[in-house]
Amino acid sequence: MNVIANKQIILGVSGSIAAYKAAELARSLSLGGALVDVIMTEAAQRFVGAPTFQALTGRPVLADMWALPEDGVVGHVALGRRADLVVLAPATANTIARIAAGLSDDLLTTTVLATSAPVLCAPAMNPQMYANPATQANIATLRQRGVAVLEPGFGRMAEPQVGLGRMPEPAVIEGHARALLGRAGGPLRGRRVVVSAGGTHEPIDPVRFIGNRASGRMGFALAGAARDGGAQVTLVAGPAALPPPPAVDLVRVETALQMRDAVYAAVEGADLLIMNAAVADFRPAERAERKIKKGDDDEMLLRLVRNPDILAGLAARRDLVKVGFAAETHDLAAYALSKLERKGLDMIIANEAVASIGHDDIEVTLFDAQGAQRLPRQPKEQAAAAILEAIIRRWPARLAPT
Numbered sequence: 001m002n003v004i005a006n007k008q009i010i011l012g013v014s015g016s017i018a019a020y021k022a023a024e025l026a027r028s029l030s031l032g033g034a035l036v037d038v039i040m041t042e043a044a045q046r047f048v049g050a051p052t053f054q055a056l057t058g059r060p061v062l063a064d065m066w067a068l069p070e071d072g073v074v075g076h077v078a079l080g081r082r083a084d085l086v087v088l089a090p091a092t093a094n095t096i097a098r099i100a101a102g103l104s105d106d107l108l109t110t111t112v113l114a115t116s117a118p119v120l121c122a123p124a125m126n127p128q129m130y131a132n133p134a135t136q137a138n139i140a141t142l143r144q145r146g147v148a149v150l151e152p153g154f155g156r157m158a159e160p161q162v163g164l165g166r167m168p169e170p171a172v173i174e175g176h177a178r179a180l181l182g183r184a185g186g187p188l189r190g191r192r193v194v195v196s197a198g199g200t201h202e203p204i205d206p207v208r209f210i211g212n213r214a215s216g217r218m219g220f221a222l223a224g225a226a227r228d229g230g231a232q233v234t235l236v237a238g239p240a241a242l243p244p245p246p247a248v249d250l251v252r253v254e255t256a257l258q259m260r261d262a263v264y265a266a267v268e269g270a271d272l273l274i275m276n277a278a279v280a281d282f283r284p285a286e287r288a289e290r291k292i293k294k295g296d297d298d299e300m301l302l303r304l305v306r307n308p309d310i311l312a313g314l315a316a317r318r319d320l321v322k323v324g325f326a327a328e329t330h331d332l333a334a335y336a337l338s339k340l341e342r343k344g345l346d347m348i349i350a351n352e353a354v355a356s357i358g359h360d361d362i363e364v365t366l367f368d369a370q371g372a373q374r375l376p377r378q379p380k381e382q383a384a385a386a387i388l389e390a391i392i393r394r395w396p397a398r399l400a401p402t
Contacts, residue, residue, distance in 0.1 A: 001187075001225050001228055001229055001385035001388055001389055002032065002033060002228075002385070003178050003181045003182045003185075003186055003228040003229070003230075004029060004032045004033060004034040004177070004178060004181060005032065005033035005034070006033060006034070006035065007033075007034050007035065007084040007085060007181060008034075008035050008037070008082050008083050008084045008085075009029055009034045009035065009036050009037070009083070009084060009085045009086075009087060009177070010036075010037050010039060010079060010080070010083045010085070010086040010087065010111055010115075010117075011025065011026055011029070011036055011037070011038045011039070011053075011087050011089065012038075012039045012041075012086065012087065012088045012089070012091075012095075012108045012111070012112070013038060013039065013040045013041065013044040013048070013053070013089070013090065014041050014043065014044055014088070014090055014091055014092040014094070014095040014108070014124075015041055015042075015043020015044045015046060015047060015092055015094075016044075016047065016090040016092050016124045016125065016167070017047055017158040018089075018090040018124040018166070018167035019044050019047040019048045019090060020047065020048055021089075021090070021167055021169070021170055022048070022053075022089050022090060022170075023048060023052050023053060023056055024170045025087070025089055025170035025173055025174060026038055026053055026056045026057050027056040027057075028170060028171075028174055029174060029177070030056060030057045030058065032174075035059070036057045036059065037057075037059055037062060037079060038050075038053040038054075038057060038059070038061045038062065039061075039062045039063065039079070039107050039108045039111060040053070040061055040062070040063050041063070041095065041106060041108055042063070042106075043092075043094075045063065050063065062079070062107060063107060064107065065106060065107040065110060068107075076107065076110050076114075077110065077111075077114035079107075079111045079114075079115075080110070080111040080112065080113070080114030080115030080116075080117070081114060081115065081116075083111070083115050083117040084117055084181060084184075085117050085118050085119075085120065085177060085180060085181055086111065086112060086115055086117055086118070086119045086120070087119075087120045087122070087173065087177055088108075088112075088119065088120065088121045088122060089120075089121075089122035089124075089167060089168075089170075089173050090122060090123070090124030090167045091121045091122055091123050091124065092123075092124065092125055093123075093125045093129045093130070093132070093135050093138075095108070095109075096121065096123065096135065096138050096139060096142065097134070097135070097138050099112050099113075099142065099147075100137075100138035100139075100141040100142055118146075118148065118180040118181075118184060119142075119146075119147045119148065120147075120148045120150070120173070120176055120177055120180055121139075121142060121147055121148065121149045121150065122150050122152075122167050122168050122173050123139070123149065123150070123152045123165070123167070124152060124165065124166065124167030125152075125165050126157065126159070126161070126163075126165055127157065127161065127163025127164050127165040128163075129165070130152060130163075130164055130165040131164070148176060148180060150168050150172070150173065150176060151168070152164055152165050152166055152167060152168065153165075153166035153167070153168055153169070154166065171243075171246070172246045174246075175224070175227070175245055175246025175247050176246055176247045178224075178227065178228045178247070179227050179228070179246070179247035181228075182227060182228045182229055182230035182231070183230045184230070185230070186228065186229040186230025186231070186401070187229050187230065187392050187399075187401060188226060188229035188230045188231035188272075188388075188392070188399060188401065189229070189230030189231070189401045189402070190230070190401050190402030191230070191231045191232070191271045191272065191399055191401070191402065192231065192232045192233075192234070192269060192270040192271050192272075193223075193226040193231040193232070193233050193234070193270065193271065193272045193273075193274070194233075194234045194236065194263065194266045194267050194270045194272070194273045194274070195219055195222050195223040195226060195233065195234070195235050195236070195273075195274045195276060196219060196235075196236045196237070196238075196259060196263055196273075196274070196275050196276055196277035196279075196310075197216040197218070197219020197220050197222070197223065197235060197236070197237045197238070197240065197276050197277055198214055198215070198216030198219060198237050198238035198239060198240040198277055198278070199211050199212040199213070199214035199216075199238050199239065199240075199277070199278040199279075199280070200238045200239075200253070200254065200255055200256045200258075200259055200277070200278070200279050200280045200307075201238070201239050201254050201255065201280075202255055202256065202280045202282070202283035202284060202307075203254075203255070203284065203287045204284050204287065204288065204292070204302065205287065205288035205289075205290065205291050205292045206288075206289070206290065206291055207291050208291075208292070210280055210282070210283065210284065210304075211239075211280065212278050212280065212357075213357045213358055214238075214240075214277070214278035214357060215240060215241070215242065215357070215358055216237060216238065216240030216242055217242060217360075217380050218276055218325075218356075218362060218380050218383070218384065219235070219237070219274075219276035219277060220235070220237070220240070220242055220244060220245055221245075221380045221381045221383070221384035222274050222276055222384045222387065222388070223235040223244075223245050223248050224245035224248070224381070224384065225381075225384040225385045225387075225388045226272075226274075226388060227245060227247055227248050228385075229388060229392075230401065231271075231272075232249075233247075233248040233249065234248070234249045234251060234266040234270075235248045235249065235250050235251065236251045236253060236259060236262045236263050236266060236277070237250060237251070237252055237253070237277075238253055238254065238259060238277055238278075238279075239254060251266065255283065256279045256280050256283060256307040256308070256310075257283075257307070257308070259277060259279060259310065260308055260310045260313070263275070263310055264310075264313070264314075267314065267317070267320060270320060271320065271321065271398065271399060272320070272321045272323070272391065272399060273314070273320055273321070273322050273323065274323045274387075274391075275310065275311050275322070275323065275324045275325065276325050278327065278357075279307065279310060280307055281306065281307055282304035282305060282306055282307060283304065283305060283307050284302060284303070284304060284305075285303040285304060285305045286303070309343065311324050311343040311344075311345060312342070312343045312344065314344075315343065315344030316344075321346050321347075321391065321395050321398055321399065322343075322344070322345050322346050322347075323345065323346060323347045323348070323349065323391060324339060324340075324343060324345045324347075324348045324349070325348070325349050325350075325351070326339050326348055326349070326350045326351070327350075327351055327352075327353040327356065327357065328350065328351075328352065328353060329352070329353050332350050332351075332352060332365070333350065333365070333367070333372070335350075336348050336350035336365070336367050337367055340367055340368070346368060346369075346394075346395070347366060347367065347368040347391065347394065348366075348367050348368075349364050349365070349366055349367075349387060350364060350365045350366075350367060351363065351364045351365075360379060360380065361377055361378055361379050361380060361383075362377065362378070362380050362383050363375065363376065363377035363378075364383060364387070366387070366390055368394060370394070373390060375387070375390075
């Protein structure tokens with residue numbers, strides 16, 4: 001599921017103060033196992049030195065079209081031919097305009113023109129330059145030609161100005177890069193996956209609620225792993241303080257009833273549902289319209305009613321691979337197997353609640369009709385990839401690429 005491992009990624013760096021952020025992107029992609037060749041424009045080298053990128057990637061930085069390591073007269077197009085992905089970050093207004101015009105007057109524009117690989121563009125420029133009709137027309141042209149152009153961020157620029165034009169954060173760019181590579185060759189390409197994550201908040205009054213300690217990290221990691229596999233991912237997330245994985249469709253909910261409705265809508269036409277959310281079993285029978293005052297009473301009685309079982313309501317969906325989670329404090333296997341049968345699941349993933357909720361790593365056991373598979377304790381991002389791989393192996397026909 002490491003979709004960037006051994007992939008040839010061209011990172012084109014243009015002349016912007018945001019070039020320093022591209023160094024972080026180069027480092028992250030390289031640590032992920034990608035072979036990153038950095039192409040710097042002449043203007044980019046005025047902001048960040050080439051030795052910085054060479055140290056982070058372990059590969060020579062390229063800038064001069066006439067001084068390439070390839071032999072022969074095709075050296076200037078060899079980079080584009082062998083690339084699996086081209087990332088332009090930061091992409092200035094000038095670079096975007098030159099690529100839209102089809103120019104090939106330096107190594108970066110020549111590489112883009114010569115490649116058949118996906119191209120990902122992360123604009124970075126002054127807000128007025130970004131809003132200029134010429135820039136917007138050039139971006140529209142690139143999108144019409146199949147280039148994935150990200151929306152820039154809003155915030156304070158290098159100059160004392162606030163607006164739309166900041167380069168997206170490196171983690172966001174990498175997420176979209178992984179999505180493009182996954183859609184090109186991932187094991188879940190063409191499939192639709194729905195993941196639920198986080199807990200639910202069941203309101204008592206406008207300021208209080210019943211909830212649990214779920215952070216949402218495991219579900220977010222599963223959504224990211226499915227995205228890396230090439231799937232179109234819908235993430236239905238309860239309240240969580242984590243940034244969601246880029247390049248997934250995010251649906252925010254608060255209560256169990258809202259999560260039920262969102263999940264049922266999302267699974268229409270889906271191939272796989274992973275229900276990781278810690279949905280509250282009960283909710284207050286009534287919600288006070290105003291904040292409840294404690295007054296002089298020493299206790300307060302709260303009547304609860306049962307929330308619907310979201311997975312049990314999908315038991316009849318035989319076309320949908322359904323995977324649930326069981327976080328237990330004792331008798332892990334017994335409770336997990338009971339839920340597997342009672343909810344009509346294809347697989348259930350069991351974990352010890354106290355040792356996993358709020359922690360960065362997790363140890364899980366996968367139960368299905370064929371038996372149990374235990375995964376060692378590992379970071380939740382790695383566990384998510386291992387879980388997706390196990391699911392794909394278990395149902396290759398139902399989840400094969402399309």
